Amino acid sequence: MTTSAQHHKQPWSKKLLIGFLAASTWISGFPVAGQAYSQESSHVGSDERVRTLVISEILYNAEGSDDGTEYIEIANLGSEPIDISGYLLGDEETEGGGEGMFAFPAGAAIEAGRSIVVAQSSLINKEKYDYTPDYEFPQVERYNPLDDPEVPNLTAAEWAEGTVILANSGDDVLLMDQELNVIDYVPYINDTEFGGQIVKAAPPLAQLGESLQRYYLTGDASRDFISQ
Numbered sequence: 001m002t003t004s005a006q007h008h009k010q011p012w013s014k015k016l017l018i019g020f021l022a023a024s025t026w027i028s029g030f031p032v033a034g035q036a037y038s039q040e041s042s043h044v045g046s047d048e049r050v051r052t053l054v055i056s057e058i059l060y061n062a063e064g065s066d067d068g069t070e071y072i073e074i075a076n077l078g079s080e081p082i083d084i085s086g087y088l089l090g091d092e093e094t095e096g097g098g099e100g101m102f103a104f105p106a107g108a109a110i111e112a113g114r115s116i117v118v119a120q121s122s123l124i125n126k127e128k129y130d131y132t133p134d135y136e137f138p139q140v141e142r143y144n145p146l147d148d149p150e151v152p153n154l155t156a157a158e159w160a161e162g163t164v165i166l167a168n169s170g171d172d173v174l175l176m177d178q179e180l181n182v183i184d185y186v187p188y189i190n191d192t193e194f195g196g197q198i199v200k201a202a203p204p205l206a207q208l209g210e211s212l213q214r215y216y217l218t219g220d221a222s223r224d225f226i227s228q
């Protein structure tokens with residue numbers, strides 16, 4: 001362990017969600033559609049998951065090598081557990097693109113008011129941050145070279161065949177259900193065109209050792225996420 005590791009924290013935005021998010025409101029302009037890229041649907045507001053299941057933390061850049069250190073947290077802000085079997089999570093916003101989207105295994109769920117963390121590599125996250133993630137992305141050379149048998153893996157999905165690698169210069173995180181409805185989409189650093197509209201990006205990290213943490217639920221990631 002390097003001394004820099006002591007400055008890292010465990011994923012912890014779950015502690016911040018209570019209170020901060022409860023007072024916020026969701027803006028209906030969020031790009032969610034019945035099909036991922038259709039603007040026809042009135043999906044927003046008609047699906048309770050859009051308000052309750054959110055990307056709550058993104059660690060896209062760590063001190064030292066990023067390989068295996070990245071993670072994404074998802075929170076269930078609702079009062080009922082949510083079954084996320086077959087839901088897709090990753091950084092590939094375009095079907096058939098070269099980044100990664102992977103599926104949660106059967107039986108995956110998030111309890112009410114709780115969050116889960118998906119690590120790029122469980123073993124590397126464990127060593128770097130001293131916690132145990134709930135899931136890890138599949139084993140892959142360089143970014144998850146050793147499978148952690150104690151932590152279940154997301155599995156390959158048809159959407160994309162690449163690897164989840166959260167670019168330090170700007171990227172995005174996408175969560176969809178098993179029918180490809182967009183549940184949450186968070187670009188960071190660079191505003192992004194998605195679902196036919198420009199989506200404002202979360203700000204860059206203020207400094208290494210921090211992550212992007214959701215404080216608000218306005219649907220504007222430039223306001224909702226804070227580097228902490």
Ligand SMILES: [Ca+2]
Nearest residue numbers: 060066166168
């Ligand atoms: Ca990175």
Ligand SMILES: [Ca+2]
Nearest residue numbers: 091092171172
């Ligand atoms: Ca991307």
Ligand SMILES: [Ca+2]
Nearest residue numbers: 148149151152
């Ligand atoms: Ca594993």
Ligand SMILES: [Ca+2]
Nearest residue numbers: 091165166167
């Ligand atoms: Ca990427």
